[in-house]
Amino acid sequence: xxxxxxxxxxxxxxxxxxxxxxxxxxxxxxxxxxxxxxxxxxxxxxxxxxxxxxxxxxxxxxxxxxxxxxxxxxxxxxxxxxxxxxxxxxxxxxxxxxxxxxxxxxxxxxxxxxxxxxxxxxxxxxxxxxxxxxxxxxxxxxxxxxxxxxxxxxxxxxxxxxxxxxxxxxxxxxxxxxxxxxxxxxxxxxxxxxx
Amino acid sequence: xxxxxxxxxxxxxxxxxxxxxxxxxxxxxxxxxxxxxxxxxxxxxxxxxxxxxxxxxxxxxxxxxxxxxxxxxxxxxxxxxxxxxxxxxxxxxxxxxxxxxxxxxxxxxxxxxxxxxxxxxxxxxxxxxxxxxxxxxxxxxxxxxxxxxxxxxxxxxxxxxxxxxxxxxxxxxxxxxxxxxxxxxxxxxxxxxxxxxxxxxxxxxxxxxxxxxxxxxxxxxxxxxxxxxxxxxxxxxxxxxxxxxxxxxxxxxxxxxxxxxxxxxxxxxxxxxxxxxxxxxxxxxxxxxxxxxxxxxxxxxxxxxxxxxxxxxxxxxxxxxxxxxxxxxxxxxxxxxxxxxxxxxxxxxxxxxxxxxxxxxxxxxxxxxxxxxxxxxxxxx
Numbered sequence: 030x031x032x033x034x035x036x037x038x039x040x041x042x043x044x045x046x047x048x049x050x051x052x053x054x055x056x057x058x059x060x061x062x063x064x065x066x067x068x069x070x071x072x073x074x075x076x077x078x079x080x081x082x083x084x085x086x087x088x089x090x091x092x093x094x095x096x097x098x099x100x101x102x103x104x105x106x107x108x109x110x111x112x113x114x115x116x117x118x119x120x121x122x123x124x125x126x127x128x129x130x131x132x133x134x135x136x137x138x139x140x141x142x143x144x145x146x147x148x149x150x151x152x153x154x155x156x157x158x159x160x161x162x163x164x165x166x167x168x169x170x171x172x173x174x175x176x177x178x179x180x181x182x183x184x185x186x187x188x189x190x191x192x193x194x195x196x197x198x199x200x201x202x203x204x205x206x207x208x209x210x211x212x213x214x215x216x217x218x219x220x221x222x223x224x
Numbered sequence: 225x226x227x228x229x230x231x232x233x234x235x236x237x238x239x240x241x242x243x244x245x246x247x248x249x250x251x252x253x254x255x256x257x258x259x260x261x262x263x264x265x266x267x268x269x270x271x272x273x274x275x276x277x278x279x280x281x282x283x284x285x286x287x288x289x290x291x292x293x294x295x296x297x298x299x300x301x302x303x304x305x306x307x308x309x310x311x312x313x314x315x316x317x318x319x320x321x322x323x324x325x326x327x328x329x330x331x332x333x334x335x336x337x338x339x340x341x342x343x344x345x346x347x348x349x350x351x352x353x354x355x356x357x358x359x360x361x362x363x364x365x366x367x368x369x370x371x372x373x374x375x376x377x378x379x380x381x382x383x384x385x386x387x388x389x390x391x392x393x394x395x396x397x398x399x400x401x402x403x404x405x406x407x408x409x410x411x412x413x414x415x416x417x418x419x420x421x422x423x424x425x426x427x428x429x430x431x432x433x434x435x436x437x438x439x440x441x442x443x444x445x446x447x448x449x450x451x452x453x454x455x456x457x458x459x460x461x462x463x464x465x466x467x468x469x470x471x472x473x474x475x476x477x478x479x480x481x482x483x484x485x486x487x488x489x490x491x492x493x494x495x496x497x498x499x500x501x502x503x504x505x506x507x508x509x510x511x512x513x514x515x516x517x518x519x520x521x522x523x524x525x526x527x528x529x530x531x532x533x534x535x536x537x538x539x540x541x542x543x544x545x546x547x548x549x550x551x552x553x554x555x556x557x558x559x560x561x562x563x564x565x566x567x568x569x570x571x572x573x574x575x576x577x578x579x580x581x582x583x584x585x586x587x588x589x590x591x592x593x594x595x596x597x598x599x600x601x602x603x604x605x
Contacts, residue, residue: 072561081565082582085533086589088597090561092552102553 032062034203035114035140038219042138042196043067047109050074050133052096052126053116057084064089072108074099097121100129108134117141117183118174124186131192131224140219145179145212146201164216180212187222196221230363231260233286236325239358243320246510249345252334256359257325258282258317261301262309264365270595271365272307273356274316275373275380278447278504279496281324284316285309290495299579306588307372311595315363319380320355321347321504323497327355330431330497341499342428349376349511353383357391367391370591374398374576375543376504379511382551385530386513394531394594396587399540399576401547402521402554403512408542411450412505415443419498428499440498441489448488453539453572457481514554521554532562533590535576535583542573563590 032040036059043049046068051060054073057080063069073091075081084091092099096113097120111134113126118141120126130137142164143149152160159169167173180199187194199206199215206215230237236257243251259282264271274284274297281288285295285302301307301314318326321344329344336343360368371392373381378400384392401408422439424430449457461481465471468478477483514521525532532555536548545566555562567582569575576583 078565078567078582081563082586082589085563085565085586086592088589088593090531090563092556092562092564093566094549094552094564102556104557104559107556107559 032058033114034200034205035198035217035219036062038198038200038205039112039114039138039140040067042221043069043110045069048072048107049110049112050103050108051112051114052100052130053113053119054080054084054089054091056080057087057089057091059112059114060084060089060091061087096126100126100133103129103133105132106135110134110136110138112138114138114140115142118144118176118178120176123176123178124190127186127190127192127222131222136195136221136223138219138221139183140217141178141183142174142217143180143212143215144177145181146216147213148216150213162216180215180218183218183220187220192222192224194220195223231264233259233261234289235259237359237362239355239362241358243351243354243358245345245351246348247346247351251327251345253327254320254355254358255325255327255331256317256320256355258315258359259284259286260363261285261314261316262312264313264363268313268365269367269369270311271313271315271360271363271368272370272372272591273360273368273384274301274307274314275352275356275371275377275384276316276319277373277375277377278508279444279492279501280377281322282316282318283324284314288495291491296577300584300587306584306591312369312591315359315365317356317359319352319376319504321352321500321507323500328497329428329499329503339431341431344499344503346510347503347507349379349383349507350387350516352507353380353387356380356384357388360391367393369594370394370396372396372398372587373400375400375573376508378543379508379513382513383511385528385532386517386524389528389530392530394533394590396533396535396590397548397551398535398583399537399543399573400534401511401543402524402551403514404509405547409509411446412509414446416502416505418442418446419502422498425498428502430498435493436498437490437493440493440496440501441486443489443498443501444492444496445485445489448485450542451572451574453541453570455539456571459570460484521551522557525555525558525560528558528560530560531590531594532560533586534562534564535586536564536566537569537572537575538566539570540573540575 049071051073060071081093111130149160198219199211200217318324333340371384378397419439422436425436464480466483517523536545552564
């Protein structure tokens with residue numbers, strides 16, 4: 030099974046046999062990979078009923094709900110990892126969601142598109158319009174991405190919350206690249222955090 | 225096909241071991257009317273128990289003997305259906321307290337030789353589940369692959385893993401609740417009072433006389449409204465008049481919705497016993513799964529290896545989505561493997577009895593995953 034590049038990074042760095050909560054799990058592709066290849070006990074939260082149905086049909090345990098409100102219903106420390114892939118920028122309060130992830134999970138994986146990538150900067154600087162790029166393909170009025178975030182913004186939030194970065198991975202053109210000038214050169218970032 | 229007389233349509237068994245009830249009484253023997261569909265496999269691992277709702281019965285996928293209508297869940301249960309009788313062995317039993325062949329107030333009290341009537345002990349949802357477990361013992365089924373039910377059937381499906389965690393691998397709970405709300409109890413009380421206000425009810429001792437059909441019909445009319453949605457009623461009837469062009473300025477059934485409800489009420493009395501209606505609604509009102517576990521619903525599922533699938537409908541105001549969500553919340557707190565989805569339907573509570581493709585897809589996928597677990601073992605799923 031071919032996973033999206035950011036999901037492949039997460040799947041490769043999760044401890045075997047761990048308990049996982051995938052927040053915004055979509056149709057459960059990552060959960061299925063973690064279950065079948067890493068022996069994980071994976072649970073999911075997903076807002077779209079069609080995606081929930083698809084995930085349940087894969088034999089996964091997925092609850093229809095909204096990360097903005099329903100994370101509060103999970104008990105403390107119930108999971109080894111809480112995963113939030115490409116969802117942070119769509120939440121009402123990304124800082125609250127981040128707090129919840131590290132309340133529910135001992136560690137959290139967070140991946141997001143970098144709004145400071147040079148293509149985005151160029152589009153805004155030279156075009157004077159809200160960027161529409163490969164990773165941000167929807168016009169400003171219809172995008173679910175209501176809280177655009179850059180890698181440096183995210184690092185600042187992590188520092189403000191006193192969190193520890195255990196791992197960080199950067200992607201450009203779906204390929205891994207170095208951390209050097211990541212805020213300019215990376216399209217996409219994956220962070221592994223703990224309290 | 226098997227020639228085992230325990231399996232097939234229109235089965236009936238008298239289980240002679242006593243059944244101790246939540247209310248303190250003991251039934252010396254329990255009669256259960258049930259049906260089975262499909263074939264039990266060699267290791268008895270493909271059994272699915274279907275639990276029926278308040279006024280349903282064991283004829284889940286076979287013609288009803290009184291009304292001649294098809295089984296009440298034929299779009300869900302049958303060959304090639306989500307609960308596929310080519311792959312699964314399906315059992316559906318008339319609940320304890322009902323009137324389609326299982327022990328209930330219309331049954332003969334061995335102590336008197338006459339129908340129990342109100343001498344029948346008040347029963348609970350958990351008592352119904354205990355009687356089903358006795359039936360499974362009789363059928364030689366130690367563990368269910370799944371227990372499935374909607375509405376009151378969902379209460380049983382939820383009560384099953386809480387009562388017999390080791391006997392059920394998965395539970396599908398549709399349009400249901402972990403406890404009856406004040407509003408739920410209120411509607412049932414209206415129905416019971418309608419029955420009891422009928423002079424033919426005679427304190428329940430109407431067997432051999434004219435039954436309280438008028439009261440039971442009103443009870444059914446009131447209940448039937450709760451199974452539908454305002455949008456559904458508006459779409460189907462609006463303010464349309466019944467076979468007339470103008471209002472009559474009288475109390476005949478001028479409106480189509482009145483005529484429809486009257487028909488629902490009267491036809492119900494052909495197939496249902498008024499006292500059974502009292503007993504089963506009481507069992508539902510008494511249902512509070514948290515109360516049975518020290519007031520904390522999560523404790524009902526602690527350490528439970530059963531997999532849960534919950535489904536609600538957005539227009540169901542009898543057991544609204546919030547009730548399913550509170551169950552999901554408790555399952556999460558207990559660390560149980562739970563799936564939940566709210567589906568869209570204009571048809572209110574009764575949507576679970578209709579052909580809803582999304583519901584079929586979810587249940588089909590869920591059961592296949594239980595039937596064939598993924599290759600890795602020891603995941604605690």
